[in-house]
Amino acid sequence: MSEKNDELVLFFKALADANRLKIVGLLAQHPYSGEELAALLGLKASTVSHHLSRLSQVGLVSARAEGYYSVYRLEELALQKTRLLFSHKDLVSVADGVDVDGYDRKVIADFTRPDGSLKEIPAQRKKLEAILRYVVRDFEPGNRYTEKQVNKILSRFHEDTASLRRGLVGAKLMAREGGGGEYWKLED
Amino acid sequence: MSEKNDELVLFFKALADANRLKIVGLLAQHPYSGEELAALLGLKASTVSHHLSRLSQVGLVSARAEGYYSVYRLEELALQKTRLLFSHKDLVSVADGVDVDGYDRKVIADFTRPDGSLKEIPAQRKKLEAILRYVVRDFEPGNRYTEKQVNKILSRFHEDTASLRRGLVGAKLMAREGGGGEYWKLED
DNA sequence: AAATCATTTCGATAAGTATCGAAATGATTG
DNA sequence: CAATCATTTCGATACTTATCGAAATGATTT
Numbered sequence: 001m002s003e004k005n006d007e008l009v010l011f012f013k014a015l016a017d018a019n020r021l022k023i024v025g026l027l028a029q030h031p032y033s034g035e036e037l038a039a040l041l042g043l044k045a046s047t048v049s050h051h052l053s054r055l056s057q058v059g060l061v062s063a064r065a066e067g068y069y070s071v072y073r074l075e076e077l078a079l080q081k082t083r084l085l086f087s088h089k090d091l092v093s094v095a096d097g098v099d100v101d102g103y104d105r106k107v108i109a110d111f112t113r114p115d116g117s118l119k120e121i122p123a124q125r126k127k128l129e130a131i132l133r134y135v136v137r138d139f140e141p142g143n144r145y146t147e148k149q150v151n152k153i154l155s156r157f158h159e160d161t162a163s164l165r166r167g168l169v170g171a172k173l174m175a176r177e178g179g180g181g182e183y184w185k186l187e188d
Numbered sequence: 189m190s191e192k193n194d195e196l197v198l199f200f201k202a203l204a205d206a207n208r209l210k211i212v213g214l215l216a217q218h219p220y221s222g223e224e225l226a227a228l229l230g231l232k233a234s235t236v237s238h239h240l241s242r243l244s245q246v247g248l249v250s251a252r253a254e255g256y257y258s259v260y261r262l263e264e265l266a267l268q269k270t271r272l273l274f275s276h277k278d279l280v281s282v283a284d285g286v287d288v289d290g291y292d293r294k295v296i297a298d299f300t301r302p303d304g305s306l307k308e309i310p311a312q313r314k315k316l317e318a319i320l321r322y323v324v325r326d327f328e329p330g331n332r333y334t335e336k337q338v339n340k341i342l343s344r345f346h347e348d349t350a351s352l353r354r355g356l357v358g359a360k361l362m363a364r365e366g367g368g369g370e371y372w373k374l375e376d
Numbered sequence: 377a378a379a380t381c382a383t384t385t386c387g388a389t390a391a392g393t394a395t396c397g398a399a400a401t402g403a404t405t406g
Numbered sequence: 407c408a409a410t411c412a413t414t415t416c417g418a419t420a421c422t423t424a425t426c427g428a429a430a431t432g433a434t435t436t
Contacts, residue, residue, distance in 0.1 A: 005206060005209060012203040012209075013204040016200035029322065030322060033383095034383065044425075046425080048383095049383060067330070070383065074279075093213065094212060094216070232395070232396060233412075234413085383430105384429105387427095387428090388425100388427095390423100393421085395421100397417095397418095398416085399417100400413105400414080402412085402414085404412100405411095
């Protein structure tokens, strides 16, 4: 997950420099030695060496010895790979390491007291939904509850149990049977 | 020339950061508000704003107002463009700002295919010479080649190896020893 | 082995930038 | 218009890195 992303970041960093892009463009024509590249770009040999190191680190260039020189060439294979990189599936997987419950946790932290009860019931819909997801955890799947039992559980969180109860049903986190007033938790 | 490269550098810089990549991955799933992104990534709102600014600067994300929030979405068009970015021709043009061999580069871009082979052998003398300078790079200085070896190397570029071979000798880029038919690369 | 030439490594410096907190701005609701 | 909430801007800090010069390493020739 994360290591794969690091590799991607390194790849883009390798291309995120004007002089390295020029090197790639030059090597796309034909191989060059480091000395030639330095002359063409107006840079010192040590600087070019640094750039080539970053490029070869991600497999974009490779070197072969030739006389005094090392001759560097572009690895078009690495670029081919890049073309395939931007499929929707691969893009989505870039976010793999992300903690998707982060938003809920932040809202819960903002609206709850140390004992877990609610300081207030959020007015904004998105935050209310996060809080309702938090509250509904205290109900067990499969169980059926009377309205009185529901209110008792909800009262741990806030005195306005009616609002919470209506919210849970409205958010389709719980359901109610029309007549008898029995409630149960809905699964995702 | 250079402005175009700057744009490219900015584009890669926009993607050369782990958190921005995650944002791209998340927005590839569906739009998010800045607040949600901040919670998901464990960053402060101001930091996320900075990242979104860099991403929208290169057209990768766009925003639309929705209630209190601004909702950001990925511009898949910008990514499509990226796929086309790595054609041989465009790669070669990345080195346009480099002040040497500009003419040769243009000719090479015009006459070569993505794999580096020749679409055709130029008829005009100046263009032919530029192409010959390009071709001769694949010969190593000091080496001696039989005609068969020469033809094998030249066949990477064009099936008419005889024309290329005669051109190289005529342009004094390579020399041939009269009797035995051995060839070698001439230095500038 | 000594000399020569290119490349790499190292240390230093300057520029860039990711991140935060605080303040300013913008947008929406009451 | 006042209150509320999200976003942006600003100033500061810490980390990264592009660049250079000098020294070390590697490779080739004599």
